[in-house]
Amino acid sequence: MNMRPLLMTGLCATAILLAGPSRAAPEDAAAGHITGVGGVFFKAKDPKALAAWYRDVLGLALEPWGGAALRYDAPGHPPALIWGTFPATTKYFEPSTASFMINYAVDDLDAFLTKLKAKDVTPLKRSEDTTGRFAWILDPEGNKIELWEPPKRPAAP
Template sequence: MKRVSLIALAAVLLSPPALAAEPGAHITGIGGVFVTSKDPKALAKWYRDVLGIALEPWGGAILRYDAPGHPPMALWNAMPENSDEIAPSHRDFMINFAVDDLDAYVARLKAKGVAILKVEADKTGKFAWILDPDGTKIELWQAVTK
């Protein structure tokens, strides 16, 4: 999926929330991202040491929606199998992390020896892409602030 369609999706998400027409329970947001790894402890250590994600004693992390500078939403989007949006990863998903200062974050990653695949900006914000040790593509996003 091209960035243009993600921009349209973000515009819809930034509008007042609309719940499904069905009465009853509704999805209110992303509750977690769960990945598999041949070495989950080493992968968690990389996310802690390289990306700066604070790990909890149980081994995962809590990423709060109400953290300062966090965008007011999280996106979910299904892409075609042959989409180049996730390349060069061979995983079936990509993780997007919101950051408060993309330039400083990219500089910190470079200092830690992380290869930056690409950096770009559009009207929704600034983006950078990297791969984790398992080859999962990570999109870093600094949202435009109003």
């Protein structure tokens, strides 16, 4: 995969990778390698109530088994899921005390934040740089969520 590191500016002084076109594994590559992220799982004090909040407030379509399936081939989905680590001393996840933060890509940050405002969810902060537009919120259990609108790609001629 052609990876180009970009440094986010402002308080988000951490690297983010934007992926170019994917590259198939070499024909002689042995089996047994990571092909992508298969899920994000975390503990909740009240799993059903928290899942309902993600459904009702963020609009995740819950499956009968209780979670959501976010499709890679959805219209406007970024070409890659970003995986990264932060130092244990990072303040980037604050005010959450969780050891993780989930970034959800959105198609129109302003429209999404308007929907959230109608559900009494106020962003902690907003930011914009060359990697896109961002806003951060907390879920009912205090987990920080990063919302990201990737930069618009130029239309093909």
